[in-house]
Amino acid sequence: MGGFQGGLGSLSLLSDAESRSISAENPTGARGGGAKAPTPESPHPSHRLGEGWKVRPAINIAPGETVVLADIEGPAIINHIWITLRETGLRDCVIRLYWDNEKTPSVESPIADFFANAHGLRYNVNSIPVNVNPSGGFNSYWQMPFRKRCRIEVENQHWNELRGFFYQFDYSLTEVPDDAAYFHAQWRRSITTRENPEHVILDGVKGQGHYIGTALSWTQMSDGWWGEGEVKFYLDGDGKYPTICGTGTEDYFGGAWCFGETYSAPYLGYPLWTRDEDDVPKHGLYRWHVLDPIRFKEDLKVTVQALGWWADKTFQPLTDEIDSVAFWYQTEPHAAFPDLPGPEGRWPRTKRDWGGS
Template identity: 55%
Template structure:
């Protein structure tokens, strides 16, 4: 145990020499004693009668086709909490990236909405341990994110409109033990899944680490039940067959029997470690497909790997004569894991048309 890191409820009474800091539009650098000093910003007009110190800079404007450096830290420490909010229409148009220790390739890369378990650009509350999304669109991450030399968080606006973003990054400056790994997250989409193929959640991970979570935004493109597919974890040289094979989609996300409760209805739920928190129903006109949001956090049961990792999930339903039917659904996912650096560079993020929720 060392001070200021990994502090749960059982450690809250322990004293520490770690230094608490926070970056926001009211203190872009997180420097001690420099918060609330802005004299210009998005709140300047509202504060014109009150002046400096009265919410002059609560948010930022990210210009179209540009990238904002949301936070940049040059020290050793841990990001402990990230809060942000922006309009749901922007959630697939803002690309969230995090870089550790001056690396060129990001360790975290995902649309903002998907990273916070809201891939469909429609608000859905999440009540889990590492991710909390609260009314009306307050997005929170409590993933522990250590860094030894530096941390940089950027948000790229790939749209043709300027976007307002509110945010706060809370962190501590402290020393790290040698066995602490770096946080990673990667987005992927298969639209649609090819017949008799699978959706790949993550592939190409090389190194020593542990897998800690999955979020999936799933659109069903056919009638009938769609969640028979198995999730598979290929570890450390697995080829044709994985070491870990699930028993069904709703099973992996902690549910059972099609999530049907009461009969004829899907039952949403959001718990500390897993949930099926979002169901978007057809409206009988233009919204013709069912859409779902699901998460599974391996916080209490991380999946360890020494050399490499690949994770896939099947899209599988039912057809005549009690046979499985391979489906061709629209599936987007975010994989979350920790590993020692360096990491393999991610595939290039697709353009806004490929990201778009239609």
């Protein structure tokens, strides 16, 4: 058996795959390459113990610095990613993944959003492919195969040094089947308008693949119900009308009747709802298409509408701010992503930004 295994039923099966892991203690992932940082001098926490005793568990990233966290020769499969960092970097640190020497990233997102944490906040997510555990342990179990090379970068776009950035990438050196597609993730932001109350989650995808998930950050401009809009999937040449159309935002995320409370489940969740007198309402949601991937052969576009209610019980177009990360697999090459806004274009909004008092 190769490295493509999953579920408890396959754990007893032998495999020729070789397990490797990259962290600050073993930055190359080499066999026997861990815990080799030089013996520290006082007053380092491990100076009494010496080499091999948690000398370099994390790194610091200077303002504006881009660090290559992993550079792996394939064929291989990334099985698990774990990261934790200070809260100042949740929206100001950008993670990028490149497959097989490509020039543009297949994954580009603020770090917290990649792990379904919205609005630069840190909170628990209890799903199967993504877990965020106390106090800010970010875990991804999306399987990421590649054939030639994987490069993982993090850029610190914060104005201060980011101290104490921890990471670990667990992967298998193994053959990759011909029909295995490449993992992609893309962040986008919209401020919807009365004239066009719609956020584009994903567009411009060309080639064959399948859509596997949505992480959504929703900031309300005003009070009231905000989730009446539908999520739509335009597949393989669809024009004005989509092939797949849901019945409402809360329905797409597995809830009903305006939610009423938060929840976090294996494949979908609404783990964040915040509201106080000093801020506007904010929501964080996720939906993983693990058992129901959206297949496409030529192209894909995904949108969500921003709709509430007028007093006369007709739909009200909303002017809300919506951020999203789309997750999908596809054949390469992929289309270049839209330019990622700078940190000021990603910072969470507050009542002051909307002109509230």
